[in-house]
Amino acid sequence: MKEQTNNKQVELAEIRARLANAHGQHYWRSLDELAETEEFQKFVHNEFPHGLMNWENPVSRRTFLKLMGASMALAGLTACGPLQPVERIVPYVDGRPELVPGEPMFFATTMPSNGYGVGLVVRSFEGRPTKVEGNEAHPASLGTSSLMAQAAILTMYDPDRSQVVRNASTASTWEAFVEAIAPAIRAGGVRILTETVTSPTLASQLQSLQESSGVEWHQYDPTGQNHARAGAQLAFGENVDTHYRLDKAEVILALEADFLDYGPAQLVYSRQFADKRRIREDQTDMNRLYVVESTPTITGAMADHRLPLRSSDIEDFARAVAEGLGIDVGGKVAEIAPAEWVDAVVEDLKSHEGASIVLVGEGQPPEVHALVHAINNVLGNIGQTVVYTDPVEAAPVDQMASLQALVSDMQDGKVKTLIIIGGNPVYTAPADLNFAEALAKVNLSVHLSLYDDETSERCTWHLPEAHFLESWGDVRAFDGTASIIQPLIAPLYGGKSAGELLAALMGQGDAAGYDIVRAYWNEHLADTSERAWEGILQQGVIAESTLPAKKVTLTGRSFPRSPAQGDGLEIVFRLDPTVLDGRYANNGWLQETPKPLTKITWDNAALISPTTAQKLGLTSEDVVSITYQGATVNAPVWVSPGHANDSLTLHLGYGRTRAGHVGTGIGFNAYALRQSGTPWFGTGASIRKVGGRHRLASTQHHHSIDVKNPKLQELTDKRTPTIIHAGTIQEFRDDPESVHGHGGHGESEGEQPSLYPKIENTWEGSYGWIDSEGKWKGARWGMVIDLTVCTSCNACVAACQAENNIPVVGKEEVLQGCEMHWIRIDRYYEGYDIDNPRTYHQPLGCVHCEVAPCEPVCPVAATAHSLEGLNEMIYNRCVGTRYCGNNCPYKVRRFNYYQYSDLTTESYKLMRNPDVTVRNRGVMEKCTYCVQRINLTRIAYKRDTGQSGYVEYDDGAVVPACEQACPTRAITFGDVGDPESRVAQLKQQPHNYDLLGELAVVPRTSYLARLRNPNPALESPTATEQGGHQDSHGEE
Amino acid sequence: MGQIFRPSANVYAKVGALSLFYLIILVLLALAVFDRSNLIRRINVPRSQPVPFTHQMHAGVLGIDCIYCHSSVEKSKFAGMPSLDTCMACHNEIQGTFWLQWLTDRFEQKEPVQWTRVTDFPDFVYFNHSIHVKGRGLDCSECHGVVEEMTVMWKAKSLTMGYCLDTCHRTTWNIEQLTNCSVCHR
Structure with a gap:
């Protein structure tokens, strides 16, 4: 890929000047669009602007002809053997009646995610897990799943996972390890380092190890909740976990709390939050979310009011709010935020006592956590919307202190043997601790992990760990509910679970994971019968293990400010939205999932605000060197609208040196700057431009809908279609139709010039088929996506990828616009303030137009309409002309320019969904509404209910992968022809609209307009249209 | 010249x-x-199997129902091949030939028999047995021919797309739904 040197740069000053004179509602995709850079223009006018990239490669004509000749010869050879290759059928030796070949089985299990469990139901074909879904019975899942859960399957099949026990540099065996470790345990000086442990079995094993052999146990997890724990200590004098009941909250203030994207209760909070925002014609009550944060997050994007503040200033904001609520915070409160903002928040909280929540993120220091507990106490929220329980963790400790103690003992030579279970401390430990150097002083070190990673490399022994889908175990959810981790498959690479390793340390090297877990629960369950146990496995939850709410009394009454940090550029560390702390670095699905706001794939970047960028003379993709506390890293800059000024966000999890083929050597390592004293933010960073540019593969401009295209405007009667329909809840109450602006529902109204035949956009007149009596037959599939509750968490993107065998293409191909995701989540900004725009998300897959423009242009009829209204793609017929993609106004078709699907790696063959074709090079593909699920449901109905002819489906009988995964239930799929179905009801809503409906292509997927609930005190209803505009004046 | x-x-x-x-x-x-010949399409071409199993004896002379061995035919897309213990259910008692001994050895060594697939759709065709046999009530012989007379198994019908459409999907069944491309290709 050649460097784009002559590209017009984003001139922020110019953008501001232009925006200052703009009026009306204004949506924009990115700063590049505002600056009208060449790069953006290219992507808008041409789906694949860099053309056929293979011609750019230095392949001479001679080489080309040679290659062509060779492939012709090969083609000739295959033609000589017209016989189908012989296939073998290998039946079982001992059949089991429940094993029906070809039919999937479903098993409940639990995914341990940073120590906390999320219940899953995994689909398995002939013993091969192929798809993860949420478990409705599990309190942390509620039937939905996260991005990480969806991608877990790829990690399990990852051929890069370590496959052999290694001692120093030679391959060894588990038995040799068991033999070698016994004397070391007896010799004493043994330490165990784990991540957060909630597992009852592991906890009891660790306890008996501590008692029997004097082993000391340390915990460290970069995602650990140290500040929250210390904050609770300060406030209540005891260790408690805080839980929120967002389903009871009318007003929510989140202080850098990204509760919709991270944390053990992410799925639950997302659902509860969304349930209070599902606006229907007869339900117009809506909660209100205020977010104060430095880094733009998806929680901030959902906010009704968002205030960008430096992380180090958020404490002052919290103190101002506390003072406003009558809490004596002592000392003067710095005025950091606009006074009207603080006043409005305080008033709103006051008027919703007992029905409000103030949340604070782990990044804030313990003092802020303690203050927030006091605020919730004053508001009467405790016991109502904020509930406390005993800690879920088995041994809650300050993990940073625990690691520091361990490292200093290692330095002092007190540690003879160190056993690291999971985690990757050499990579994740704060830079000042110098864990790697301390590790070298330990005689015998053991690392159990999925990958032979940075830590394994420096340990004497490396043991391959069994993935959670391969091993027995147990784990507690955020609310304490225990559940069993049930394996779906025997370990692919002979890994051992943490429980098996601990048993080996206790001299039981051959203990099986199942026996260990079963033995523990036999002692702790009332009913130990086989039947009860099977019930637990089937349900996926151990009943009555949820922790009861605990009564707490606020003891901390003084609220000193945490040590003030100096001025200067602030540096903020955040977990990466896709690879987290780096543990998922080798997962191609997660690497290629665009980060929710920056849309960057395969990289991390230093995020800064437009103002700061202007001040420092930086633009996106400039390489800078960042110095903090004496350490320096080089990183590309990304200008991120909505970021706090004078602040710099670095995402952890990149710059791995030993992650595997996928994750090694991409991005930069932000841990190198992270200090144990200031783990989440600190001030005094310096930034210097070093020259050169690093291309970041942001998908933001890819597949852009070109609404300003003159041809489109001609088709739509000179109107510019509005892609996002949005409004405030008050406007909606006054006039539900107002959210559509001038464009109406996006339906074809009146006589418009159109290329296509006139179609009434009423479901009675839609595409389908009629019987002799004029009645509709069969289903008419359709979908509605509620933009008000979509958080853009990306779970649907990964679910679609897993269900439909969508390949990973790599950074170079993403740069060309060749990513293959069938769902993309478009991000739009609104407003004239580039430092704090409103953010909108729009998930978009194939919308299954009834008058699909792609169909008439296909010369081989490879894309055709089914009579249930699906726009079908027939891969075996496709010859790859790409006319359909060219003619698609939504740009949702994806073409296999290369052989993206990995057809050779053995383990990936097991992973694929056998009901969906694995596409080859040269084939177009796109969302099918999960047609395989529709067909399997139809077959099951006809087979098992005796229906014949046209099947009448129950509503909700067919659930596509995206709908199934969606944590907020923003996606609804069903038969739009059935007036009773959920989807048909939603299509009747006044705020339902068709995207680009002006084209009269009659899409089957429609959207519910995005509604906000602004505080009238901060935004007068009449000023909505240019609210952002006024803000920008205020800021400057 | x-x-x-x-x-x-x-x-x-x-x-x-x-x-x-x-x-x-x-x-x-x-x-x-x-x-397009029967030879290339392997129609009416007997296929050799690792063990000389005869449908003519089992299905014809003994009259064992197809579903006894192909047990998932009403439940799954795949009709199912009998696991070795299904064979041994009878052949524990019925012994005495070289091949029966061979089979017993396989069973005892837990080594599956690798049968040659006789009816093989291309990979882009998603055929489902259960809907045809249980849902639609088709007899196996409609597509597989007179199996009870075959000593060695062969494919009796072409089973091309044209065959499926012309025999049933577009003719006798006559439901537009069943001619949607995605019914078989996805």
């Missing part, structure tokens, strides 16, 4: 060129026909 070619050579050349042209067409046609 005398002429090398006599005038009649023109005729030979013309006839030769013309015949070559027709020959090429003929060869191509023959190839096309050959490609």
